[in-house]
Amino acid sequence: MNVLEEPIKEPIEIKNYIDGEWVESEGEYKDIVNPATGKVIGTVPISTQAEFNQAVESAQEAFPYWRSMPPVARARCLFRLKDLLEENFEELSRIQTMEHGKTIDESRGETRRGIENVEVATGIPSLMQGDYLEDIASGIDEYLIRQPLGTFGVITPFNFPFMIGLWFAPYAVATGNCVVLKPSSEDPFCQTKIAELVEEAGIPPGVWNVVNGGRTVVSEMLDHPDIQGVCFVGSTPVGRDVIFKRCGATGKRVIAQTGAKNFALVMPDADLDRTIAACMTSFYGNAGQRCLANANLVIVGEGLTKKEHEAFYQKVVDKFVAAATNIQMGYGLDESIQMGPLRDVGKKEKVVGYIEKGIAEGATLKLDGREFELVGDWPRDAFLGPTVFEDVTPDMIIAQEEIFGPVANMMKADNLDRAIEMIHDNPFGNAASIFTGNGKWARQVRYEVKCGNIGINVGVAAPMAFFPFSGMKDSFFGTEHGQGTEAIRFFTESKVVIERWF
Amino acid sequence: MGNNTASAIISFAERLEDRSAAYYRDLAERFPKESEVFLSLAKGCEKTKTLVVQTYRETVSDALETGYSFEGLDLSDYEIEETLLEDVDYGEALKKATALEGRAADFYQDVANRSRSLLATIAVAFNSAAKRRKKHKQKLESLVN
Structure with missing residues (x-):
């Protein structure tokens, strides 16, 4: 066991970052516990209404100056931020593991994805350009300008404490807006660290604010x-x-990226070894606490007889269970670990509740994550092992609702049409994957499935920073998505000018 | 046999390159006549370390098989022996270096072979690292001859 050095040595009291100053909150403070070790690693304030209002006021004051700064100068601020994020790459990654529980490989991957958004936003002098057309009528020209709007709010979840704030804030700031960011009160350390680097990068006071807290x-x-x-x-x-x-x-404008229940379809011609390896990350990565995690594995019998389908189903299930059984669970700073704990005990209890529901509604518990082995002598409180249900039908609660934990449902569909119907009967539309060597089947899924992100022989269909992070149905509410050029449109108003000189 | 996550593999590669580079710097001091060759080998190890770490940090994202484990590898098979005895002679030191290069090349090649379709960028980098180690070995063998 090789446990990497922890960057948080003593409990840290989180402060708000308002108007370029680190401010103690007058609100109550709550403990933040490392879910793997059970140790308190800091406290976070539940800030007041007045504190939030101060942040908005400072953002409003900063806005006229910041929006008038040339885009190329704003980009340079972001280049400096990007450099600082790279310099602090390892510390930021280890903080994520400590505050959230994910493995160090997962944390580093998250750090990279967050930084990629800053990189994309540095392209603002090109990305923010408008359009121009001469002679819309003789001697009259027309052009479009993208202008910032003012102050935006960003609310981030617990499952990606570093990356998700960066899906939005760099684009808001690059386009000349100011932000007030509220990190998840469950794991706010990374956003605090980012704000420290924002300050070091010379982004002016009031442009980027962090106010910790909850519902207020x-x-x-x-x-x-x-x-x-x-x-x-x-x-x-x-x-x-x-x-x-x-x-x-x-x-107000809104981007609300929400829940999911993602399906992965395994076709009879799929390369099973690679499919199962990809599924392990997809179903159990981040301990299943990922909106792009697959949750329902549908083994499709397209072109097979009933008997052949049954044999294929059993083969997939056996391989899946064998791979899931081998997943090493423990503290994510131990480099041998493939899955960490859930974020906290309450979340584990919720997932255990779903396991009990699955048993009650008649699914077969093929692998019970409530019984597990742990690498290292850590408290077992927030850990839950990989779980596999067999004989799951689409009408079951465990097949329909978002469990947000390491639970995989094995399901059957006679053919691809039926599998797609099953996806469409579910209210969510975040992601779907197909594993196949057949281009026609893959195309059908890409073309027909009403999900925002499609994986073809890819288990986690996570869009890169230069593409929008899509989502449909009950997985997304709004018009423009986060990341890339859609984020630029979200954070700017299109102004059209029609010009004639006498 | 430990569980070889990407992180564990990269950490092993980093240590391998650090220790190899230190070995060659040591040889350069002990055998000044060939110091240029040994220092260039040390530099090659530093370059490989940079390549491997950069590839991991800059291209492996959280979504692509981060829980991937390089099955069937026992890292103890690739441990190198690089300590030099006080009175080691030139021939013995070269022999040790050649063995070290062979073992390092095997490590990179074996890892690359296990990640051709998943974590494919690691396979590309590790193939390149294996190639460099094989060239090192050839260079050392030419010194023996």
Whole structure:
């Protein structure tokens, strides 16, 4: 066992970053526990309404200066931030493992994806350019300018404490807006560290603010008249019924990327060894706490007799279970570990509740994650092993609802049409994958499936920073998505000028 | 046999290159006549380390098989012996270096062979590292002859 050095040695009291100053909150503080070791690693404030308002005020003051700074100069600030993120790459990654529980490989991957968004945003002098057409009528020209709007709010979830803030904030700032970011109160350390680097990079006071907290901050963000739009990643009930609706009521722009129940289809011609290896990351990566995690594995009998389908199904299930059984679980800073704990005990209890529901509704528990071996002498509280259910049917709760844990459902479909129907019967539309060597089947999935992100022989269909992070149905509420050029459009207003000189 | 995650493999490669480079710098001091060759080998090890670490950090994303384990590899098979005895002679030191290069090349090649379709960027980098180690070995063999 080789446990890497922990970057957080003593408990840290998190502060807010408002107007370029580190400010202690007057709100209550709550403990943050490393879910693998059970140790308190710091405290986070539940900030007040007044503190949030101060942050918005500082952003509003900074806005006129910041928007008038040439895009190329704003890009240079982001280049400096990118360099600092690279310099602190390893520390940032280890912090993620400590505050969230994910493995060090997963954390480094998350760090890379976050930095990629800063890289894309540095291209703002090109990305923000408008359009121009001469002679729309004789002697009259018309052009389009993209202008920033003011201050945006960003609300990030616990499952990717580093990356998700960077899906939005760099683009907001690059386009000349200011941001007030509320990290998840469950794992706020990375966003604090990023704000330290923002300060070091010389991004002016008030442009990038961090206010920690809970519902009070969110509620104020949704109602505040100076907040032009809100970016949110989290659950569907909150994203749809709170964020999207209230943004609509108060006239704000909104990106609400929400829950998921993703399907992976395994076709009879799939390369099974590679499929199963890819599925392990997809189903159990981040301990299943990922909106792009696959949850339902549908073994499709296209072109097979009933008997052949049954044999194929059994073969896939056996290989899946064998691979899942071998996953090493423990503290993510141990380099031999492939899966860490859930973020906290409450989340584990919720997932265990779903396992019990699955048993009650008649699914066969093929691999029980409640019984597990742990590498290292860590408290078992938040750990839960890979779980596999067999004989799962689409009407079961475990097949329909987002479990957000390491639970895989093995399902059957007679053919590809039926498998696609199963995807469409589910209210979510975040991602779907197909594993096959057949281009026609792959195309059918790409063409027909109503999901925002499609994987073809890829288990986690995660768009790169220069593509939008898509989502459909109950997995997304809004118009433009985060990342890439859609983020640029979200954070800018299109102004059209028609010009004639006498 | 430990579980060989990508992180564990990269850490092993880093240590391998650090130790190899240190060995060649040591040889350069002990055998000044061939110091240029040994220092160039040390530099080659430093370059390989940079290549391997950069490839991992810059292209492996969280979505692509981060839980991937390089099955069937026992890293103890690739451990190198690089300590030099006080009175080691030139021929003995070269022999040790040649063995070291062979073992390092095997390590990179074996890892590359296990990640051709998943974590494919690691396979590309490790193939290149194996190639460099094989060239090192050839250079050392030419010194023996």
